[in-house]
Amino acid sequence: MPKKRRPARRKPPRTTSPDTLTRRHADYQRLCNNDRLVEEFSEEGAQWLLDEYQGPLNVAEFKLEQAIRRDSFMMDNPFAGPTACTARQIGQMIDTTLRFIAEAAGQAGKLTANQAREVEELLSNPLELAENEADVVREAHEEGVLLLNHRNLWAFA
Numbered sequence: 037m038p039k040k041r042r043p044a045r046r047k048p049p050r051t052t053s054p055d056t057l058t059r060r061h062a063d064y065q066r067l068c069n070n071d072r073l074v075e076e077f078s079e080e081g082a083q084w085l086l087d088e089y090q091g092p093l094n095v096a097e098f099k100l101e102q103a104i105r106r107d108s109f110m111m112d113n114p115f116a117g118p119t120a121c122t123a124r125q126i127g128q129m130i131d132t133t134l135r136f137i138a139e140a141a142g143q144a145g146k147l148t149a150n151q152a153r154e155v156e157e158l159l160s161n162p163l164e165l166a167e168n169e170a171d172v173v174r175e176a177h178e179e180g181v182l183l184l185n186h187r188n189l190w191a192f193a
Contacts, residue, residue: 063095096184104170112189123169
């Protein structure tokens, strides 16, 4: 008697965005030990971070601050493998991407008058990275643009 074939199992469509999946990384759920924070940043630095984050840091935020302090982010580059970047380089990539998106949307005629004015302002004022490279990276992380992924490398969402 011939065996009955089972129908092929289909994967259900993904119902969550990549950002949501990345934020499930265990380091976003676990809190950083205060002793580890003090050991890495000194008591004064640890207190500044606790104030800056308005409470305890999770492990991903701790790793972000380590990378800022060392000015070295191991980025997950799917074409070349892990690549080291500085905070300035990350800021420049974000600025370039924003400019490209804004220009493309403007050329496609997809912007309202208010959006067009905002794009014009953006294009005339590049990110001022000379003084606030760390703040640009922190804000990118806070907004979900720069995330720690499942390989413990930084990636753009």
